[in-house]
Amino acid sequence: MLKKKQCIAMLLAGGQGSRLGILTVNMAKPAIPYGGKYRIIDFPLSNCTNSAIDVVGVLTQYQPLELNAYIGSGSPWDLDLAHGGVYVLPPYVKGKQGEWYSGTANAIYQNVAFIEQFSPEYVLILSGDHIYKMDYNAMLAYHIEKGADATIAVREVPWEEASRFGIMNTNADNIVEEFDEKPKQPKNNKASMGVYIFSWDKLRAYLCEDAGDPGSSNDFGKNIIPNMLRDQQKLYAYDFEGYWKDVGTIESLWEANMDLLNMPMPIDLYDKRWRIYGRNPGVAPHYIAEGAIAKSCLITEGCEVYGRVEHSVLFAGVQVMEGASVIDSVIMPNAVIQSGARVRRAIVAEGAIIGAGAKVGEDTGNIAVVGQNVKLAAGAVVAAGEQRVQ
Amino acid sequence: MAMKNVMGIIYTGEKDSYLRELTLMRAIAALPVAGRYRVIDFLVSGMVNSGIKNVGVIMQKNYHSLMDHLGSGKEWDLHGKNDGLYILPPFLTRENVGVYSGSLDALHSNFGYIRRSKQEYVLLCNSLIVFNANFNEMMDAHQRSGADVTMMYSRNPDLRRAENGTYFEIDAEGIITDVEIDPTRPRHENTSMEVFLLRKDLLMDLVDRGAAHGYHDIMRDVFQRMIRDAGMRVRGYAYEDVCYRMDSVQSYFKFNMDVLDRTVRHALFDEAKPVYTKVRDEMPARYQDNARVHNTMVADGCIVDGHVEHSMLFRGVRIAKGAQIRNCVIMQDSVIEEGVTLENCILDKQAVIKRGGKLIGPNTYPIVISKDMTI
Numbered sequence: 001m002l003k004k005k006q007c008i009a010m011l012l013a014g015g016q017g018s019r020l021g022i023l024t025v026n027m028a029k030p031a032i033p034y035g036g037k038y039r040i041i042d043f044p045l046s047n048c049t050n051s052a053i054d055v056v057g058v059l060t061q062y063q064p065l066e067l068n069a070y071i072g073s074g075s076p077w078d079l080d081l082a083h084g085g086v087y088v089l090p091p092y093v094k095g096k097q098g099e100w101y102s103g104t105a106n107a108i109y110q111n112v113a114f115i116e117q118f119s120p121e122y123v124l125i126l127s128g129d130h131i132y133k134m135d136y137n138a139m140l141a142y143h144i145e146k147g148a149d150a151t152i153a154v155r156e157v158p159w160e161e162a163s164r165f166g167i168m169n170t171n172a173d174n175i176v177e178e179f180d181e182k183p184k185q186p187k188n189n190k191a192s193m194g195v196y197i198f199s200w201d202k203l204r205a206y207l208c209e210d211a212g213d214p215g216s217s218n219d220f221g222k223n224i225i226p227n228m229l230r231d232q233q234k235l236y237a238y239d240f241e242g243y244w245k246d247v248g249t250i251e252s253l254w255e256a257n258m259d260l261l262n263m264p265m266p267i268d269l270y271d272k273r274w275r276i277y278g279r280n281p282g283v284a285p286h287y288i289a290e291g292a293i294a295k296s297c298l299i300t301e302g303c304e305v306y307g308r309v310e311h312s313v314l315f316a317g318v319q320v321m322e323g324a325s326v327i328d329s330v331i332m333p334n335a336v337i338q339s340g341a342r343v344r345r346a347i348v349a350e351g352a353i354i355g356a357g358a359k360v361g362e363d364t365g366n367i368a369v370v371g372q373n374v375k376l377a378a379g380a381v382v383a384a385g386e387q388r389v390q
Numbered sequence: 391m392a393m394k395n396v397m398g399i400i401y402t403g404e405k406d407s408y409l410r411e412l413t414l415m416r417a418i419a420a421l422p423v424a425g426r427y428r429v430i431d432f433l434v435s436g437m438v439n440s441g442i443k444n445v446g447v448i449m450q451k452n453y454h455s456l457m458d459h460l461g462s463g464k465e466w467d468l469h470g471k472n473d474g475l476y477i478l479p480p481f482l483t484r485e486n487v488g489v490y491s492g493s494l495d496a497l498h499s500n501f502g503y504i505r506r507s508k509q510e511y512v513l514l515c516n517s518l519i520v521f522n523a524n525f526n527e528m529m530d531a532h533q534r535s536g537a538d539v540t541m542m543y544s545r546n547p548d549l550r551r552a553e554n555g556t557y558f559e560i561d562a563e564g565i566i567t568d569v570e571i572d573p574t575r576p577r578h579e580n581t582s583m584e585v586f587l588l589r590k591d592l593l594m595d596l597v598d599r600g601a602a603h604g605y606h607d608i609m610r611d612v613f614q615r616m617i618r619d620a621g622m623r624v625r626g627y628a629y630e631d632v633c634y635r636m637d638s639v640q641s642y643f644k645f646n647m648d649v650l651d652r653t654v655r656h657a658l659f660d661e662a663k664p665v666y667t668k669v670r671d672e673m674p675a676r677y678q679d680n681a682r683v684h685n686t687m688v689a690d691g692c693i694v695d696g697h698v699e700h701s702m703l704f705r706g707v708r709i710a711k712g713a714q715i716r717n718c719v720i721m722q723d724s725v726i727e728e729g730v731t732l733e734n735c736i737l738d739k740q741a742v743i744k745r746g747g748k749l750i751g752p753n754t755y756p757i758v759i760s761k762d763m764t765i
Binding site: 037300 | 669677682688689690
């Protein structure tokens with residue numbers, strides 16, 4: 001029996017994020033680099049640490065190697081603890097049978113025994129797909145105060161986009177009366193953020209019921225929440241007003257990076273009381289050479305800039321050589337932009353080399369992508385919207 | 391040779407009067423350098439990268455900032471169950487007054503730690519030279535030669551100082567034949583890097599005998615006598631890579647400026663031997679629309695909107711629009727307001743230069759602004 005915890009977190013990090021195209025061929029979506037030195041999963045993990053939630057089970061399934069190595073002992077997030085910490089939970093064989101996680105609810109169901117070790121009263125369900133800073137502890141206080149069975153964090157989205165989200169129809173007391181998954185005619189614009197707090201006894205009962213239903217897709221949004229509503233359980237919406245971005249597509253990942261270039265930043269990453277932690281590359285400060293231009297951009301440690309960088313985000317160890325120019329782009333760790341190359345509205349993945357004089361992307365149009373470790377020949381051209389894997 | 395069998399001991403009690411305000415509140419080892427490091431990071435990382443698992447750091451005065459920086463040794467992977475990082479502050483006992491008069495005193499006070507360590511060899515270092523070494527080759531040379539003690543030295547003329555430093559005369563065989571300490575005019579071109587490799591039992595014997603004779607300084611009272619009286623074989627080991635000595639404001643300034651040079655930077659920050667330091671989880675540096683930055687190193691957490699040339703910006707520095715910075719070293723969290731002009735300045739941590747301020751030092755003698763000062 002482990003030390004009892006009031007609330008533990010379960011982070012769903014097994015999704016592929018297939019709409020991210022070639023970027024998620026070798027890694028799960030939560031491992032995608034973001035913002036110059038982070039990965040998407042740093043946000044929920046840091047939120048947990050900053051909210052004093054110190055048991056985090058990370059459910060992995062799709063391409064977990066990069067993610068496992070990144071999480072390691074959890075020390076960057078102060079989650080290497082004697083009592084609690086971070087636990088990576090891949091699917092495993094039980095008795096004679098074993099199975100993959102068939103859905104978000106099934107992933108939690110298969111780890112009931114893990115959760116029970118901590119005898120929690122509440123379980124926080126998170127996803128590893130979003131960029132946001134949120135105090136889960138405040139949400140937990142709300143859940144307890146309302147005496148809710150489940151609390152769902154919601155954020156108002158523009159009405160015209162509401163049909164892309166799971167929409168919570170609430171009454172004046174913020175009690176959820178109805179849940180519409182991607183409604184054609186939305187009645188409300190409160191979108192579920194994929195952040196739930198459940199009273200554990202209730203959730204366990206519904207997970208068990210769901211597991212016995214062969215027709216279920218074992219999903220929180222499609223099955224667990226509707227089943228709880230059917231039984232008139234107390235479901236509350238918890239309003240969240242800060243920055244929240246689903247980086248599910250190439251365009252939105254690019255946009256989320258560009259958002260950081262606006263001042264004031266829509267998400268304040270300088271806030272010392274709510275730092276976002278991550279694994280540090282441990283390299284020297286970056287260097288801007290004589291004759292180089294660095295304007296309206298974010299540049300991190302280990303970079304060397306001899307060329308021109310404007311309105312872009314450079315990750316650790318990126319080199320921009322003489323005469324090369326990078327504008328409106330995201331350059332992931334250790335990529336090299338060789339002399340005279342021209343990069344516009346593009347995402348260049350980790351370790352890619354853009355040969356001398358090559359052209360990636362255009363001033364307008366869709367985002368061009370150069371995949372991980374791709375070596376682009378001198379003078380090569382990658383058109384707007386093109387994804388180059390070799 | 392497995393470096394697992396070597397323990398590192400770093401002595402951090404060097405004299406620091408030429409560093410003026412910079413070492414008022416910290417040891418030289420804790421001096422911030424190269425944008426995000428402390429002097430001691432290079433040595434500890436070098437030891438760890440060479441395979442040393444047991445590192446003792448002897449603290450002397452003002453060791454708070456050093457202890458805070460090193461912490462549990464986690465950043466250097468020195469927080470394991472076996473060995474790891476040992477912080478050795480001075481302490482009062484019957485035979486120890488709590489302040490060391492020299493390195494020999496310090497070693498004698500920590501005799502128990504040295505005896506209990508299971509390694510057979512000791513790599514004994516002072517902390518005022520910045521270099522990124524792999525000590526394996528020195529260990530090989532030491533064992534091949536059968537020397538009693540191997541001392542690292544450099545022929546780099548920049549390390550030579552009047553009235554300061556230790557200089558070796560070395561014969562064709564590599565044997566150290568004479569040692570001069572703090573001569574007015576160094577006569578030998580081999581400057582001691584203050585890195586000594588010897589067997590632990592020999593060190594313990596020398597420390598014990600030295601203390602019994604009332605000696606205080608291991609170099610002057612023990613090693614120099616050993617060499618002069620030719621009782622033991624002491625060999626030199628030449629270090630050929632870049633190295634800098636942090637013993638004055640000028641040399642501190644020069645080091646930070648030299649790191650801007652590609653060759654120096656790449657020699658010190660080689661992917662194969664990373665330099666570890668305490669992590670601060672700052673976001674990447676931000677360049678605003680008016681930023682114009684040339685030949686400058688910038689650490690994470692900085693926000694730059696002014697003109698910066700040939701300078702070193704540590705973590706979290708703010709440079710406002712219209713500020714002009716040239717040849718400056720600006721430490722952590724300092725704030726430069728609008729319209730400020732700075733040239734040849736060293737700003738210690740959290741310094742604030744208010745709107746319109748102007749400070750221009752001669753390039754041979756940079757202005758030093760103390761920690762937390764507002765001007």
